[in-house]
Amino acid sequence: MWGRAINNEPRIAVKSDPMVFSAPHDRTLLVSRRTVLPDGDGLVIEPASILMEGGYIQAVWPLDLEGSGVDALAVRAGARLIDLGDRLVTPAFVNAHTHLALSALRAAELESATAGNMVERFFFLVEAAMEPADVRAFARLGALESMLHGVGLVWDHYYEGTAVADALMDTGLCGVVAPTLQDERGPRCEGWDVALAETEALATDSRRIARGIFASVGPHATDTVSASLWQRAVEVANRVQIPIHSHLAQSIEEVRRVYERYHCSPTEWLARLGVLEAAPQGLWAHALYASRSDLSLLRQNGHNALVYCPYSQLVFGFPARVSEWRSARVPWVVATDCAASNDSMNLQKELRFVEGQRTVGTVFTPAYERFLETGRLEDAELVWQRREAFHRTGAGGNHDKVGDRCQDVLSRVWQRPGVLHPQFTVGAIVPGALANLLVWDTDHPSFWPGHAPFRTLSMGDTTLAIYAMYIMGREIGVPGDFHRSLIRSEIYRDTVGEASERLGRLLEKYSM
Numbered sequence: 001m002w003g004r005a006i007n008n009e010p011r012i013a014v015k016s017d018p019m020v021f022s023a024p025h026d027r028t029l030l031v032s033r034r035t036v037l038p039d040g041d042g043l044v045i046e047p048a049s050i051l052m053e054g055g056y057i058q059a060v061w062p063l064d065l066e067g068s069g070v071d072a073l074a075v076r077a078g079a080r081l082i083d084l085g086d087r088l089v090t091p092a093f094v095n096a097h098t099h100l101a102l103s104a105l106r107a108a109e110l111e112s113a114t115a116g117n118m119v120e121r122f123f124f125l126v127e128a129a130m131e132p133a134d135v136r137a138f139a140r141l142g143a144l145e146s147m148l149h150g151v152g153l154v155w156d157h158y159y160e161g162t163a164v165a166d167a168l169m170d171t172g173l174c175g176v177v178a179p180t181l182q183d184e185r186g187p188r189c190e191g192w193d194v195a196l197a198e199t200e201a202l203a204t205d206s207r208r209i210a211r212g213i214f215a216s217v218g219p220h221a222t223d224t225v226s227a228s229l230w231q232r233a234v235e236v237a238n239r240v241q242i243p244i245h246s247h248l249a250q251s252i253e254e255v256r257r258v259y260e261r262y263h264c265s266p267t268e269w270l271a272r273l274g275v276l277e278a279a280p281q282g283l284w285a286h287a288l289y290a291s292r293s294d295l296s297l298l299r300q301n302g303h304n305a306l307v308y309c310p311y312s313q314l315v316f317g318f319p320a321r322v323s324e325w326r327s328a329r330v331p332w333v334v335a336t337d338c339a340a341s342n343d344s345m346n347l348q349k350e351l352r353f354v355e356g357q358r359t360v361g362t363v364f365t366p367a368y369e370r371f372l373e374t375g376r377l378e379d380a381e382l383v384w385q386r387r388e389a390f391h392r393t394g395a396g397g398n399h400d401k402v403g404d405r406c407q408d409v410l411s412r413v414w415q416r417p418g419v420l421h422p423q424f425t426v427g428a429i430v431p432g433a434l435a436n437l438l439v440w441d442t443d444h445p446s447f448w449p450g451h452a453p454f455r456t457l458s459m460g461d462t463t464l465a466i467y468a469m470y471i472m473g474r475e476i477g478v479p480g481d482f483h484r485s486l487i488r489s490e491i492y493r494d495t496v497g498e499a500s501e502r503l504g505r506l507l508e509k510y511s512m
């Protein structure tokens, strides 16, 4: 299994087909009595059959339970039949902002780093020492962790973008790869032209596109990228018609530097440069320091969406106030960021915090401060009034019905991030979308009794209830034994050995 021990070569003999896939079946008809389908702005659960071919959903038909049966339907469609009974079928999750390779720095010594700018004081040093083969091995583990949590497509932003794309090919995860560009500070500053050329090559690589690997242009942030590099990034995004994916207003250092240099906020600076209205789509992670005026700039200028990564933001900064994003009518989606800052690539867990934003502010209000001092009933009543006010304007929207709010939250990891790239659709069970699907066992203790799937999926912890997964129409692992089959796959066992060895060497180098 192990190849030459040269540092820059991947050690595992990567096969042409990812090892976590079962053999390809070209034309498959999935049938379930409970399929999550779009219904206007919302979702419904109905009996349906899904025809998958060539990695895409070719057709979705309502299931006529009175009719001639699913076998006849499959024969008519000329497809292999998978009858899932009443197991719930949903889109696989879409994680709109990741750094897969940074899984290697999970639980690293962040205590001292979090005292200041974590990105600069810690990540940049270790990242500078990573070689392409390190990135590929680490990203493979990040990809496998993502798949174990039901994520079928990631928007990844990292150095050595080709190595990230290779890791996606190795594992079978779909992704939009943004090779990180920066020319003012940070690792690989000298190599921005290489990263930009890499971006264009990835964007036009038909072999990778056929495997669900796309590209976006990835400037790092407003304090690490010069005006001229932003302009080059825009030029490539427009010429190749791919989105720009970047961090924005994520740290106080970024805000300070932009104010010192350009006398305006990071968002205003991008608006002045024409970046916000130029690309076919902008995807901006964090925006912790986006004022109401910045939010209105993001809304007015073309196609821009913000990315909320609550658990990562809790650690490296503070969680953004997404109810403001909603009031400003700026589109936004939910993502994990990296395991180095939140210790997990489980996208589902982020959703609970979106709903939790309805109430969490209560304990930081003057009303609560007063209650702490007095302990009086009337002050406790005022605290509850404050909580109710937060609840009405929460991040999940003003939907009267809880079910609608849950659908809204799920849309941030399904259909909304699924339409951000001009080259594909994902995150919805519709013809033409990438065939990325999850099948859930709603009798699993984490999902049972399964009466309100949208609420359970948005508030629960159900990834252990994944019965099967399809990425580009192909079965990942073994249905009914999904998690164990991935953990026992050759690629997992080989990768964990290689990645551990590489990480050991890297940390040795870093501590010297």
Ligand SMILES: [Zn+2]
Pocket: 097, 098, 099, 247, 285, 337, 338
């Ligand atoms: Zn990030």
